[in-house]
Amino acid sequence: xxxxxxxxxxxxxxxxxxxxxxxxxxxxxxxxxxxxxxxxxxxxxxxxxxxxxxxxxxxxxxxxxxxxxxxxxxxxxxxxxxxxxxxxxxxxxxxxxxxxxxxxxxxxxxxxxxxxxxxxxxxxxxxxxxxxxxxxxxxxxxxxxxxxxxxxxxxxxxxxxxxxxxxxxxxxxxxxxxxxxxxxxxxxxxxxxxxxxxxxxxxxxxxxxxxxxxxxxxxxxxxxxxxxxxxxxxxxxxxxxxxxxxxxxxxxxxxxx
Amino acid sequence: xxxxxxxxxxxxxxxxxxxxxxxxxxxxxxxxxxxxxxxxxxxxxxxxxxxxxxxxxxxxxxxxxxxxxxxxxxxxxxxxxxxxxxxxxxxxxxxxxxxxxxxxxxxxxxxxxxxxxxxxxxxxxxxxxxxxxxxxxxxxxxxxxxxxxxxxxxxxxxxxxxxxxxxxxxxxxxxxxxxxxxxxxxxxxxxxxxxxxxxxxxxxxxxxxxxxxxxxxxxxxxxxxxxxxxx
Numbered sequence: 001x002x003x004x005x006x007x008x009x010x011x012x013x014x015x016x017x018x019x020x021x022x023x024x025x026x027x028x029x030x031x032x033x034x035x036x037x038x039x040x041x042x043x044x045x046x047x048x049x050x051x052x053x054x055x056x057x058x059x060x061x062x063x064x065x066x067x068x069x070x071x072x073x074x075x076x077x078x079x080x081x082x083x084x085x086x087x088x089x090x091x092x093x094x095x096x097x098x099x100x101x102x103x104x105x106x107x108x109x110x111x112x113x114x115x116x117x118x119x120x121x122x123x124x125x126x127x128x129x130x131x132x133x134x135x136x137x138x139x140x141x142x143x144x145x146x147x148x149x150x151x152x153x154x155x156x157x158x159x160x161x162x163x164x165x166x167x168x169x170x171x172x173x174x175x176x177x178x179x180x181x182x183x184x185x186x187x188x189x190x191x192x193x194x195x196x197x198x199x200x201x202x203x204x205x206x207x208x209x210x211x212x213x214x215x216x217x218x219x220x221x222x223x224x225x226x227x228x229x230x231x232x233x234x235x236x237x238x239x240x241x242x243x244x245x246x247x248x249x250x251x252x253x254x255x256x257x
Numbered sequence: 258x259x260x261x262x263x264x265x266x267x268x269x270x271x272x273x274x275x276x277x278x279x280x281x282x283x284x285x286x287x288x289x290x291x292x293x294x295x296x297x298x299x300x301x302x303x304x305x306x307x308x309x310x311x312x313x314x315x316x317x318x319x320x321x322x323x324x325x326x327x328x329x330x331x332x333x334x335x336x337x338x339x340x341x342x343x344x345x346x347x348x349x350x351x352x353x354x355x356x357x358x359x360x361x362x363x364x365x366x367x368x369x370x371x372x373x374x375x376x377x378x379x380x381x382x383x384x385x386x387x388x389x390x391x392x393x394x395x396x397x398x399x400x401x402x403x404x405x406x407x408x409x410x411x412x413x414x415x416x417x418x419x420x421x422x423x424x425x426x427x428x429x430x431x432x433x434x435x436x437x438x439x440x441x442x443x444x445x446x447x448x449x450x451x452x453x454x455x456x457x458x459x460x461x462x463x464x465x466x467x468x469x470x471x472x473x474x475x476x477x478x479x480x481x482x483x484x485x486x487x488x
Contacts, residue, residue, distance in 0.1 A: 213334050240336050242473025252336040254268065255261040 006033035009174065009204040010055060015069035017050050017059065024050045026228045028069070032221075037196060037205045039215035039236065042225035043251065048208045051225070052176045055206065056092035057085050073174070090117060093167030097179040099159030101151030101166075106143050109151040109162055110134065113170040129169055137165035138195050157188025164195065175199065177207040181214065193218050212252050216240050224248045268333055272342065275325050279346050279353075282318040283397040286353045286360070289315065290393055290456065293360040294386035296367045297449055300374050308364035315357035322350040338470075345470035349400070352459040352466070356393065359452045359459075366445045366452075374442075378432055381425035382450060388418055389453050392460045399464070405471045412464040416481040418457035425450045 010032035017025040025047045032038045040048040050059070057078060059065040071078050078088055090113070101109050110130040113119075120126040130147070134140040139161040143154070151162050160180060167175055177196075181189040196205060196218045209215050215222050216236060223233040224245070232245040243249045250256050263269040289311055296304045326347050329335060335343050392411055399407035426447060433443040461480060468476045 212336055216336075241340060243337055249337045250261050253339045254263050254265060254333075256264065 006036060008032065009034035009073065010206075011070075011072040011075075012051070012054070013070040013072070015051070015054060015067070015071060017047070017054065017068070018066045019062070020064040024228050025054075028230050030223055030230055030233060032204060032206055034204050035200055035202070036221060037200050037207060037219040039219035039222045040206065040208045040225060041210070041212065041215055041222060041252070042231075043256075044210075046225040047228040048223075048225045049178050050228075052094075052178060052206050052208055055174065055176055056089045056094060057083075058089075058094065060085060086116075090170045091172055092174040092176060093170070093172035094176045095160070095163050095167055095178070095180045097182050099156055099163050099183070101154070101159050101162050104151060105148045106134075106151050106154070106162060107147040109166050110169045113166060117170055119170065133165040133169040134162075136168050136199070137161045138191065138198070139165055155188070157184050157191055160184060160188070160192060161195065164192075164199075168199075172203065174204045174206070177205065179208055179210060182210065189214070212240065224251060226251070271325065271329055271333070272339065275322065275329065275342070275346055278318055278322050278325065279350055280397070280401065282315060282322070282350060282353050283393075283400070285311070285315050285318070286357050287390070287393055287397065289357050289360040290386075290390055293363040294383075294390065294453075296364050297370075298379055298383055298386070300367060300370050300372045302368050302372075305364045305367050309361055312357050312361040315354055319350050319354040322346065341470045341473060345466040348466040349463050352462045356456045356459045359456045363449050363452050366449045369441065369445055371442060375432070378428060378446060381421060381428050382446070382453075385418065385421040385425050385450065385453050388414075388421060389457045389460065392418065392457060396460050396463045396467070400467055403467075403471055405468060408464040408467045408471070409476070412461050412468070412476060413481055415457055415461045418454060419482055422450055422454040422457075 008031045010030075012028050012030045012032075015025055015028040015030075016023065028047075028051060030051075040051065042048050053059045054067055054071055055073075055078075057067075059067055067079060073091070077083075102112060104112070107130055110133050111120075111126050114126060114129050120129055131140060131144075134143060139158060142158060143149075143162075146153075151159065154162060160183075164175070164180075181192050184192065193214065196207070199205060207215075207218065209218075219236045221233065222236045222239040224231045224239065224243075224247075226247060232239065232243060232248045234244070238244075239248060240252060243252065263272070289308060292304060292308050292311075295301065296308060326343055329339075329343055333339070392414060395407060396411050398404075399411065429443050429446045429450065433439050465476050468474075
């Protein structure tokens with residue numbers, strides 16, 4: 001289905017999520033376009049992180065979490081019993097709020113995923129994956145001479161790009177980012193944002209952010225969540241210049257939340 | 258525009274102060290326009306210096322508003338309606354300042370005019386001045402009430418300003434043709450007429466900015482234009 005000349009990559013339909021008896025998401029319907037950046041905004045606890053965790057079934061790891069409804073990627077339901085979550089998470093990578101490199105070398109941080117997935121047959125192929133992934137994450141030039149140093153020795157911004165490179169190393173199609181810049185300084189943030197802009201040519205990106213300005217800078221589409229419901233979703237331009245819903249306007253202009 | 262105030266009180270106060278200054282600027286501009294027109298119609302040369310001096314107050318307010326807007330942009334990165342208020346206030350304040358300048362220019366033309374200005378020359382001019390003053394008052398009221406319909410009405414009504422301008426200029430041209438000695442006076446009056454018409458154009462800009470503030474979209478299509486009168 002074509003919408004605004006964009007292909008829908010991810011389609012959430014009547015999605016309800018419960019943590020035990022508490023309902024966290026209510027009947028979410030949201031289309032995410034391919035090779036675009038979709039920003040999700042809303043007050044803390046509104047369900048935006050819960051929502052993106054539905055896209056790679058990260059909620060499966062929480063015992064009391066129950067997901068109802070549908071999430072399709074390229075038209076295929078990801079919540080079917082026979083879907084292999086490891087393969088799903090290879091396709092849908094994730095970057096978290098706080099950079100979380102493995103306590104390993106820079107090289108091994110990138111090589112870890114491809115090793116698990118058997119993506120490289122020999123050292124040359126693995127070297128190539130590591131170099132390509134680091135280049136895609138705009139980190140190669142800064143680390144190429146210190147690949148054996150621990151990932152944790154890098155600065156916060158570099159660590160976050162290392163985590164992005166790690167996500168890219170297994171050739172994902174979708175990258176989920178949960179407040180990827182909240183722990184970073186403005187320059188490191190700018191580098192990540194520049195990277196997001198570049199990555200959207202090849203990947204579908206969903207970013208949760210508390211920075212309205214960041215949502216405006218990086219995304220083409222924005223969804224506003226409140227109390228587990230999606231209140232308004234539209235082009236980013238429309239949401240931040242002239243939102244249709246008063247609640248959206250009140251939130252982005254700092255009148256509540 | 259939004260029933261709820263900002264969570265940050267100082268932001269609310271900054272936006273309120275911006276609004277208050279714009280309203281004050283509008284009020285001063287309205288007075289200047291009225292004083293300038295009265296000076297022309299009565300050929301009241303004594304009021305000219307005061308009008309010229311008062312223009313400084315409008316310029317000062319514009320400068321204050323410019324500074325306030327720069328601060329709001331830096332401090333608050335306004336979004337949605339706040340962004341539109343900020344942008345529109347900047348544009349409206351610049352239009353008001355230009356209207357103030359034009360009122361001053363009108364007033365300055367009074368000094369070289371003969372005190373016994375013939376009635377046949379000021380009929381259309383007076384009507385033009387009245388209409389432009391009404392347009393300005395309506396624009397400022399529409400701003401206060403955030404009235405989209407009024408903004409559209411003002412925008413469309415500029416056609417009448419164009420028509421009256423053409424009529425007034427035609428009258429001056431006819432008078433000039435009677436006697437070449439009228440050249441200097443006629444030239445001054447042509448400038449006066451044109452300046453009032455230009456003020457009218459700035460008022461339509463204000464209506465457009467107001468429409469954008471309210472609707473988040475620009476007024477579509479070309480504004481109706483008055484037809485020039487063949488002389």
